[in-house]
Amino acid sequence: MYQYDAIDQQLVQERVAQFRDQTRRYLNNELSEQEFLPLRLQNGLYVQRYAPMLRVAIPYGMLSSAQLRTLADIGRRYDKGYGHFSTRQNLQFNWPTLESVPDILAELAEVEMHAVQTSGNCIRNTTTDQYAGVIADEIVDPRPYCELIRQWSTFHPEFAFLPRKFKIAVNATESADRAATQVHDIGLHIKKNDAGEIGFKVIVGGGLGRTPMVGVTISEFVPREDLLTYLDAIIRVYNQNGRRDNKYKARIKILVKALGIDAFRKLVDAEWEHLRGKESTVPMSEFERLQGFFTEPAYKALEEQPQSLTDKLANSAGFARWYERNTFSHKKAGYRIVTLTLKKNGQAPGDATSEQMDKAADLADKYSFGELRVSHEQNLVLADVQQDQLVELWEAAKESGFATPTLGLLTDMICCPGGDFCALANAKSIPIAKQIQDTFDDLDYLYDIGEVDLNISGCMNACGHHHVGNIGILGVDKKGEEFYQVSMGGASGHDASIGKILGPSFAQEEIGSVMKRIIDLYVDQRTEEERFIDTFRRIGIKPFKEAAYAKAN
Amino acid sequence: MQKLIKDGAIVDNTYSLVNDAEQVISENSIVPMQQWIENADTLGKVAGIWIDAGEGVEALENQDLSQLDVVAVNFPAFADGRGFSYGRLVRERLGFKGEVRAIGNFIPDQLGYLLRCGFSAFDFEQDVNLEKALELHKPFSVAYQGDVADPRPVFLRRG
Numbered sequence: 001m002y003q004y005d006a007i008d009q010q011l012v013q014e015r016v017a018q019f020r021d022q023t024r025r026y027l028n029n030e031l032s033e034q035e036f037l038p039l040r041l042q043n044g045l046y047v048q049r050y051a052p053m054l055r056v057a058i059p060y061g062m063l064s065s066a067q068l069r070t071l072a073d074i075g076r077r078y079d080k081g082y083g084h085f086s087t088r089q090n091l092q093f094n095w096p097t098l099e100s101v102p103d104i105l106a107e108l109a110e111v112e113m114h115a116v117q118t119s120g121n122c123i124r125n126t127t128t129d130q131y132a133g134v135i136a137d138e139i140v141d142p143r144p145y146c147e148l149i150r151q152w153s154t155f156h157p158e159f160a161f162l163p164r165k166f167k168i169a170v171n172a173t174e175s176a177d178r179a180a181t182q183v184h185d186i187g188l189h190i191k192k193n194d195a196g197e198i199g200f201k202v203i204v205g206g207g208l209g210r211t212p213m214v215g216v217t218i219s220e221f222v223p224r225e226d227l228l229t230y231l232d233a234i235i236r237v238y239n240q241n242g243r244r245d246n247k248y249k250a251r252i253k254i255l256v257k258a259l260g261i262d263a264f265r266k267l268v269d270a271e272w273e274h275l276r277g278k279e280s281t282v283p284m285s286e287f288e289r290l291q292g293f294f295t296e297p298a299y300k301a302l303e304e305q306p307q308s309l310t311d312k313l314a315n316s317a318g319f320a321r322w323y324e325r326n327t328f329s330h331k332k333a334g335y336r337i338v339t340l341t342l343k344k345n346g347q348a349p350g351d352a353t354s355e356q357m358d359k360a361a362d363l364a365d366k367y368s369f370g371e372l373r374v375s376h377e378q379n380l381v382l383a384d385v386q387q388d389q390l391v392e393l394w395e396a397a398k399e400s401g402f403a404t405p406t407l408g409l410l411t412d413m414i415c416c417p418g419g420d421f422c423a424l425a426n427a428k429s430i431p432i433a434k435q436i437q438d439t440f441d442d443l444d445y446l447y448d449i450g451e452v453d454l455n456i457s458g459c460m461n462a463c464g465h466h467h468v469g470n471i472g473i474l475g476v477d478k479k480g481e482e483f484y485q486v487s488m489g490g491a492s493g494h495d496a497s498i499g500k501i502l503g504p505s506f507a508q509e510e511i512g513s514v515m516k517r518i519i520d521l522y523v524d525q526r527t528e529e530e531r532f533i534d535t536f537r538r539i540g541i542k543p544f545k546e547a548a549y550a551k552a553n
Numbered sequence: 554m555q556k557l558i559k560d561g562a563i564v565d566n567t568y569s570l571v572n573d574a575e576q577v578i579s580e581n582s583i584v585p586m587q588q589w590i591e592n593a594d595t596l597g598k599v600a601g602i603w604i605d606a607g608e609g610v611e612a613l614e615n616q617d618l619s620q621l622d623v624v625a626v627n628f629p630a631f632a633d634g635r636g637f638s639y640g641r642l643v644r645e646r647l648g649f650k651g652e653v654r655a656i657g658n659f660i661p662d663q664l665g666y667l668l669r670c671g672f673s674a675f676d677f678e679q680d681v682n683l684e685k686a687l688e689l690h691k692p693f694s695v696a697y698q699g700d701v702a703d704p705r706p707v708f709l710r711r712g
Contacts, residue, residue: 007695007707014693022662030685035660038632121632151697151707157669158641161634228706239638240609274646279704286708 001062001371002147002293004112011155012109015116019043020102027099042122042160044090044115045101046423053421054093054101055118056108060128060146060170061089061374065361068372070111072357078104083357085342085350087414087465088167089127089374090118094421116154121162123153123235128170129178130375133294134383136331139190140198142172144290145224148282152228159235163242164250166235167207174494179376182206182215182496183468185252186234191221199223204234204264205256208462212498213253216261218268224287226272228280233272237264297369297384302334306388321443322394322405327385334387338368340380340402341412345437347401348430349415350378359400367393377414379407410452410519411437414465418458418475419482425458427475427482432456432511439512440519449519452532453492468492470533471518472499473511484511488518488544489536502545514548521547556683558664559652559674561690563683566676568600568623570656583625583654590616603627603656606635610642618649623674628657637670644671644701661686668692671701 004012019039026036040046044055056071063071071091075083078100084092096104108114117124126149133141149168153159159166169179172190181187187203199221206215222230234252241259243249256264313320328337340360343349352360360380364372367389368382375381380402385393397403406412413436416422418429433456440446455469466472472487483505490499506514519532521544526535536544555566569576571584578584583601590612601623604610618624624643626636636655643649654674655667661681669692677686699706 005711007711010695011693011697014695018693031662035631035662039662121634154697155666155693156698157666157692157696157700158637159634160666161632161637161663163634236638240635244606244633244635279699279709280706282708289708289711 001064001143002059002290008112008151009109012112012114012116015043015114015155016102016105016109019105023098023102038120038161041120042117043101043105044118045098046119047098050421051095052098052101054096054104054115055086056091056093056113056115057118057125058089058091058113058374059150060126060132060143061130061376062143063372063374064111065364065370065372067111067113068357068361068364070107070113072354072361074104074107075354075357081355082351082353084348084417085352085374085378085380087350087376087378087416087463088125089130089376090125091374092417094417119165120160121164121166122160123156123162123166123168126150126153126168126170127179127184127376129172129176130373130381131178131328131337131383132172132373134330134332134335134337135173136329137175138172138331139174139192140172141291141294142170142190143294144287145188145190145227146170147290147293148227148286149231152231152280159239162235162239163244164247164252166238166252168231177493177496180465180468180492180496182494183208183212183465183492184215186231187215188227193221197223200227202230202234205253205261206496207251207253208465208467209251210248210460210462211251211254212462212467213257214496214498215253216256218261218265225282225284226276228282229275229278230268230272232275232280233268236271237267241267299332299335299384300386302332302386302388304333304387306334309387309390312391318405319391319394321447322403323390325405325409325447326403326407327390330384332384336385336387336390338382338385338390338393338397339375339407340382340397340400341404341407342379342402343406343412343437344401344404345411345434345441348417348420349413349433352380356400356402359396360402363393363396363400363402377407377412379412405443406446408451409446410440410449410454410515411446414453414455414469416457416463418456418464422458422463424461425475426460426477427458427484427508429456429458429464429473429475432473432475432484432508435508435512436515439516449523450531452519453490454515455490465492466490467498468496469499470536471515476505478505482508484508486511486514486518486548488541489533491533500541502541502548517547517550518544555676557654557674557676558683558686558690559654561687563687570603570625570676572603583623586612601625601651601654604636604639604643605629606633610639610647613643613647618643618647618651621649621651623652623654624649625654625656625676626672628655628659631658631660631663637666640667640670640672641701645704661689664690665692669696669700669702 189201203215419425457464487499603625
């Protein structure tokens with residue numbers, strides 16, 4: 001993974017000193033609340049319902065075991081012994097004190113980490129496929145490009161006060177889009193053209209929140225050397241023309257929609273003409289330097305599907321289940337990608353205790369070259385596990401609550417922290433997740449239902465991505481009471497779509513039974529090969545609506 | 554006389570900002586960009602112009618800016634970042650060599666970024682302790698991106 005050099009290290013060090021001074025001036029009343037607000041947000045610090053929340057950047061989800069141990073340690077000493085992995089591959093601490101944040105940042109800087117631009121109206125952490133670099137059908141490893149974007153976007157002097165937040169996601173496979181790129185402000189799809197040159201299909205104007213939209217293609221192919229000048233051009237057009245009078249209409253998607261993609265493209269191209277070929281054009285030597293950080297680890301020559309593995313698969317239904325759901329094929333023979341799930345019933349989705357983080361770091365050291373990834377679905381990934389060590393790892397993962405074999409199934413929910421923590425939320429989301437986990441606690445049944453993306457957000461800001469869940473649940477406030485609106489038909493992959501609202505919202509205690517009726521209808525209506533989303537697309541929303549609102553009898 | 558920060562020092566503000574049609578215009582005036590463009594023949598010599606957020610810099614593309622001492626950019630609110638792009642465009646696209654002045658409601662903590670975007674003078678509308686603001690009058694000592702001071706991104710500078 002990427003390693004800081006003197007320049008990277010100096011920059012985070014200076015940032016720590018800057019934020020320490022800003023915090024000191026705020027506490028001394030030298031900086032007003034209003035002035036401190038964007039400064040602390042650009043450093044990932046929110047003031048939440050009960051305490052500040054600090055969001056630590058995990059660039060494109062890559063973590064070393066040493067970094068994860070530092071996060072565990074910070075969680076123990078400055079928080080209540082846990083952290084929350086977010087859909088943008090970051091980690092949130094819910095209980096630090098404001099005064100302690102500069103010290104936390106100093107400790108993070110020691111392990112090449114920071115909280116820069118994890119919030120605020122600036123370019124946020126770039127995200128990508130959690131399987132980057134280890135899957136067979138990848139065009140190229142997207143991580144060197146993510147690192148290039150990370151550096152370009154970090155402390156970009158022109159784009160720190162955009163109309164609204166700005167999120168970029170990168171995908172490099174035709175077969176899947178695990179980074180939900182089409183619902184980002186910019187989605188980048190790595191491509192190779194007929195001449196074998198690497199470039200990007202650029203999608204712009206996607207996003208969730210109050211007005212969810214799937215992005216549109218602005219360019220089919222931007223050569224990789226032109227990536228930064230093209231991004232500069234897009235964001236410069238947005239910075240100057242995006243709406244600033246209404247924060248709900250300030251995202252780039254609103255500008256793209258208002259102008260139409262052709263007019264927007266024209267503005268970008270006109271701007272790009274001035275920038276293209278200039279100093280920000282990336283030389284080959286830089287791509288080579290960055291690629292040098294993402295070389296293959298010392299893989300052994302191993303046999304695919306060793307006897308010990310096939311034996312265990314035949315003899316242990318529990319192991320076979322875990323293997324089927326929570327592991328994924330690796331480009332190297334004899335290796336497997338393993339997801340450590342953070343979706344155990346009774347624990348908020350994405351939460352990990354400091355003890356679990358330490359344990360995951362140990363497992364990474366023992367089984368996966370000391371590295372981990374955070375996934376968009378709020379799980380941890382060990383990317384390089386020997387197949388002959390899977391049984392051992394499974395046993396260890398079970399002990400630590402990492403082996404709930406439900407990856408991709410109904411209960412592998414994406415869920416924001418909701419009203420239990422977040423000051424913006426209209427409603428709680430964690431109890432809804434719990435209710436669904438309790439309703440669908442039978443593993444055989446869950447397996448029979450198959451793949452369903454169920455996403456829960458506690459408010460319109462859509463941190464739980466409810467719009468792109470096959471089933472989405474949104475917390476709403478009705479005269480001080482918490483209700484839940486259900487939408488269906490959303491998807492976040494290459495077939496991205498925005499879900500449609502089913503109808504009037506439900507009371508909190510109804511959600512489990514409503515989900516049950518929706519799933520029962522699917523099971524009843526599906527053809528043999530159909531996933532939930534396929535059946536929905538074939539039969540439409542109406543039967544689901546009837547089922548959801550049917551009175552229990 | 555009101556003070557401002559210019560080229561890293563606290564100095565007297567020798568120009569006067571024109572933001573009302575009744576004001577008398579002199580050689581020391583900084584006049585609205587549109588007024589300057591539309592009344593080129595009648596205005597006579599002025600110190601400079603100011604660009605408001607939302608106006609953009611396109612209208613200046615065919616103008617001779619070399620006769621101006623100062624181009625000012627207004628920040629209606631410090632969170633309104635349009636001026637950062639304007640500063641760069643005035644320097645990098647229009648090649649203006651004189652003073653680029655930030656006016657309006659920006660804050661001292663933004664000076665590092667403003668300097669990198671080509672601003673050389675800072676006239677705070679709000680009551681700001683300029684001595685303290687001067688302590689923030691420096692970018693980080695390293696940067697990833699090219700900027701007005703040095704157009705080379707870090708990858709052209711890494712040894």
